[in-house]
Amino acid sequence: MNRRRSNGRRPFCFSPALQLSQRAELIGPKVKLHFMLKSLKRWSPLIIGAFMVLTVACGGGEDEAVTPFFEEDLPGRDRLIATASPLPVLDSPGDIPEGLEPVWETFAMLAREYVERESIDPEILARGAIRGLLDALDDPYTSYVTPAGFERQMESFQGDFEGIGAQIDNTPDGQRIIVVAPIPDTPAERAGIKSGDIIIAVDGDDTEGWSVIDAVNKIRGEGGTPVVLTIQRLGELDPIEVTIIRGTIPTASVFRRDLHDGDGNPEDPPYSIIRITQFTERTPEELRAVIEDIKDVGSDGIILDVRSNPGGLLESTVDVAAEFLDGGMVTYEINGRGVRRDWPADPGGSALDIPLVVLVDAFSASGSEVLAAALQDRGRAAIIGAQTFGKGSVNILRDLEKDDGGVYLTIGRWYTPNGGLIEGEGVIPDVTVELPFNAEVDLQLEAAIEQLNFQLSIVQVG
Known part of the structure; x- marks a missing residue:
């Protein structure tokens, strides 16, 4: 391929x-x-070795090795018989990482002695070895992906x-x-x-x-x-x-609706709900267009709904946060070597002065948690709803050159601007409101409206 x-x-x-x-x-x-x-170099001897063994295992040729087996069908016989095998005896490469030699030995045993060597599929065995390596980490976010x-x-x-x-x-x-x-x-x-x-x-x-x-x-x-x-x-x-x-x-990820009273008239004061379902490459652009529409209709406040948002691209998450933050930290990452990288927001967002609250729930994860935590830590928005999922790991998808498949890897952890760990902790709302299953009334949304009313009342008094 x-x-x-x-x-x-x-x-x-x-x-x-x-x-x-x-x-x-x-x-x-x-x-x-x-x-x-940069690469999977430390695994490459294993994978290359696997392909060497298995490619030979499926081949044949004139240079056939002699592999012993027990002759079990002759009475009174329990001895080794020399028989021709299409598989050469393979030596272990010298650069296999320490501790992984048994994996090579297993491949070599299959190549030499497996009873149905002609049925061995190199790709299946190599992928099985990869899965085994990753499964042993017991990390649900690190896994093999087929081509x-x-x-x-x-x-x-x-x-x-x-x-x-x-x-x-x-x-x-x-x-x-x-x-x-x-x-x-x-x-x-x-x-x-x-x-x-x-x-x-x-x-x-x-x-x-x-x-x-x-x-x-x-x-x-x-x-x-x-x-x-x-x-x-x-x-x-x-x-x-x-x-x-x-x-x-459709791939649209940003949806807007304006709140209305029971007669279909705009609420007084009028608020707009922005729902973000995921963070794609298009999300920041979609959000900016929606914010301009909200300004045109004169909304007095925004309810940013990231409930059941599982995340997406970090760059897009940071760009979304930048529309509400005038620069400053959104999140930072610490990788497996202890190295920190900051992810700041660009200054000059389009919704810096519009009152804002954020809705979250137990299915708000990863990118939506990064966004909510940044707005909370920076004092930009009150968070309403339920404690979030607690998925704060940095993940990448790495391709395998020799397989056409790939590997998801966890390579770091995200932290909030104030140093809070998201992984396993989640974001604790400022106002906790549980939403019962099959509830007829959105209690979390009602709480968000009350919060905006409160914020506007403070502004008017001030």
Whole structure:
């Protein structure tokens, strides 16, 4: 497979939530990974060694080695018989990292002695070795991506795509798939999929033990084709089967609506809600356009809703924060070597003086947590809602030159401007308001309106 590869690097601040589509929500089209590891050099002897062994294992030729085996079918015989084998005896390379020699030895044993050597598929074994290395880290955000999955990642943020339009994650125990949120006006939302739904089967296949990538690969597909999700929903005793017809999913990530009273008239004072569903390359531009519209209608305040937002591109997250902050720190990263990198906002944002509150919930993760924490620490906005997810790791998608697949890697941790750790902690709202499942009234939104009313009253008194 020929694929253009990028020399750039781009960090992601995302939850494990991925779009159920022909893409996953992690990377932009230019693949500029600002924190990409320079290479996987310390693993390359292992991987190269694996390909050396397995390529030989599937070949043949005149220079055949002699490999012994036990002859078990002759009575009274228990001795080694010399027989021709197409596999040479392989020596271990001298530059295998210490501690990984057993991996090479295992490959070599397969090449020499496995009973069905002709059935060995080099790619399958090499990918299995990669998965084993990564799984041993017990890090849900570090994993192998197949070539097909990698291509879908590369398509991310490049335009409309086909799928059902939902964001998913693993459940806390890692055994099931949970819906973070359906994307507005998509097949998933129209079919009644809700945040918190547990997907226990896809087209009859049990999802126990699936990774998010496994689920994406199974649920995504061409527009117009059906997929059946078996859902366990909070408050329901029995599972629910939902048939969804896949369709084209819009990539818009910023949505605006103005608050109205019961008669359809603008509230007094009028407020506007800006909902950001994810952070894509287009998000900052979309946000600036929405802010200009809000200024035109004369809104007195903004409710920034990042509930169920799983994150996205860090650069876009920082650019979004910059519209509300006049320069200064948004977040900083500390990598595995203890090196710090700051991510400041550019000065001159378009909404510096508009009163602002931010809505968050338990599904606000990664980029949305970075944004909320920055606005909170900098004193720009009150945070309303529930404690956030607590996903504050720096992740990159690294391609494998010899495989056409890729590896997600965790390479650092994000911190708030005041030094707070997001990973495992989340963002604690200034005003905590839980939203009961299937609540008829959005209590968090009502609290946000009350907060804006309070802020405006202080301004008027002052």
